[in-house]
Amino acid sequence: MTALALKNLKKRFASTDVIRGVDLAIDDGEFVVFVGPSGCGKSTLLRMISGLEDITSGELYIGDRLVNDVQAARRGVAMVFQSYALYPHLTVRDNMGFGLKVRKVPAAERERRVNEAAATLKLDALLHRYPRELSGGQRQRVAIGRAIVGNPEVFLFDEPLSNLDAELRVHMRSEIAALHNRLKTTMIYVTHDQIEAMTLADKIVVLRDGLVEQVGSPRELYERPGNLFVAQFIGSPKMNVLPAQAATHLSPAAQVPSSAESVGIRPEHLSVTGPSEVGLRGKVTLNEYTGAVTLTHIQSSDAQPILALDDGREVTRLGSDVCLTAEAGNLHYFDKQGLRVAADAA
Amino acid sequence: MRRKDAPWLTLKYREMLEAWLFLSPTLIGFIIFFLGPLVAIVYYSMTEWNLLTQQATFVGLKNFHNALLVNPDFWQVLRNSGIFALGLVPLNMALALTLALALSRPFFGVVFFRTVFFAPVVTSAIAWAIVWKFLLQGEAGIVNQMLATVGIDGPNWLREPNWAMAAVIVTRVIKMVGLNMILYIAALQAIPRDYEEAARLEGASRWQIFRMIIWPLLAPTTLIIMVITTIGSFKVFDHIYQMTGGGPENGTLVLAYYIYLQGFEYFDVGYASALAMIMFVIVMALTIVQVMLRRKEME
Helix, strand or coil: CCCEEEEEEEECCEEEEEEEEEEEEEEECCEEEEECCCCCHHHHHHHHHHHHCCCCEEEEECCEEEEECCHHHHCCCCCCCCCCCCCCCHHHHHHHHHHHCCCCHHHHHHHHHHHHHHHHCCCHHHHHCCCCCHHHHHHHHHHHHHHHHHHCCCEEECCCCCCHHHHHHHHHHHHHHHHHHHHHCEEEEEEEEEEHHHHHEEEEEEEECCCCEECCHHHHHCCCCCCCCHHCCCCCCCCCCEECCHHHHHHHCCCCCCCCEEEEHHHCCEEEEEECCCCCCEECCCCCHHHHHCCEEEEEEECEEEEEEECCCCCCCCCEEEECCCCCCCEEECCCEEEEECCCCC | CCCCCCCCHHHHHHHHHHHHHHHHHHHHHHHHHHHHHHHHHHCCCCEEEECCEEEEEEECCCCHHHHHHHHHHHHHHHHHHHHHHHHHHHHHHHHHHHHHHHHHHCCCCCHHHHHHHHHHHCCHHHHHHHHHHHHCCCCCCCHHHHHHHCCCCCCCCCCHHHHHHHHHHHHHHHHHHHHHHHHHHHHHHCCCHHHHHHHHHCCCCCCHHHHHHHHCCHHHHHHHHHHEEEEEEHHHCHHHHHHHCCCCCCCCCCCHHHHHHHHHHEEEHHHHHHHHHHHHHHHHHHHHHHHHHHHHHHH
């Protein structure tokens, strides 16, 4: 069943078009991540769904209800803010019970639901504390708890982990994933961090300049990016893009489509060998050893910067001549407009 | 023993000397113009000193005794000051908060309106009072003429005791409300928008958002505003001096103006000093009570 449908949704601030026509269907219980560079409109889109931002044109359905003109509070959504937005003068218990209180839910019922959510999020021992007495991770959990208590149809997360340090971010990421598994509620999550997007999402929506670039599972986006932007945005480190003719150097078996302008190859799919007859030639300009992997920066003979990633056991000497090869199946071709073109059948 | 090439002062003493030098301009001013007079007043309050005869006699607590137990004026004056404060403080704060709520978010013309409401604060109090005295004249006053156009027969504002008090309170509020408005605007703008949005999403009405989120978060500002407005209302002088001169029938004779009358019209400096001491104690007590009440409320 469709939990949410966006039909040609548009948003305009004064004379600026921020969302320029988004169509999207989100299934019940799906974890959808909006990802894109800053200013792409992902947060605005989320706020339009929440009702905090008006819809300029288009239609927004939650379940089978058209909610364009429905107040935020009546849309059945709950939102976790980037800043957490915990009321500083209220205890954790009162923060979590706030929504129930304003909706005049009886005190006993309120108590029960807050305790239930607190148990789910291991917040039991913190209920009497104030937000200022909590760590970043705990505040984050309270913010999620506040959302859970209302029992919404859809959870909205606006970059919820960006205020946490790296270690806590990884931890909270897995907690959110576990929460989704447990609750099975539809979740929409905004982030600019593509690792978060890849690890959490059932479905990723890549946005740029207020338009959807591609929608798909993390694997689809990684393995079959629909255009150059998605190809370079998804995956870290980002995909190398070279002129199409480099493909035959990288792989003699490559069947370069006639319309291809450029070829993309992910750093982890490149093999670096010593000078040889086959392969794309280049010179090592920088080695970045990170322990698990080594990033090798190479300048090709026609001065293209290329990044290669390998398991890190061997570090190629700086300045040495190398040859780069790849399997034909790992090459992605793009036409003049940057759209994906299929490789010619061999 | 000090080494030959060592500086004249050690670093520690040099820094201390510098600190005192930097502090000295303010410190000297504070001692001469604030601490000195304060100490002097404590002494004068225990003397009988007539400015005309230039004779000061130590009389102990006689002035305080006179004020509190003998002189019937004092209690009326104190009552007037109390009424003035009770009328002015809530009215000023309510109006300041209302204006701040209306003017804290940007809209076309917001700067104009903020300026309009703040301008009286920087206007001379005397000029302000003169203009209002003119506007509030009996039959010829513009206020009454305007009321007459809608069939209301306005009172002689500054000549009837109850109306005179109301008139000085309201005109004083209009003059000073801009200051508190600015303080409230600053406080409102410091409250993250997310709180309001989160509350909206959870179904809170505008009134619930204000009562349950905004108002509690404004508490520290409200306390400051309450304290300074209360102190200001007890110190009001120029306004009364120009608009009513304490009349009619001593109906607007407030403490600060009464002190002025005793000291500089009747030249009874000792008694005036004792009154000033009493005012100091009252204002301090009120401030302490307010701070304690707010603290209790915040807990």
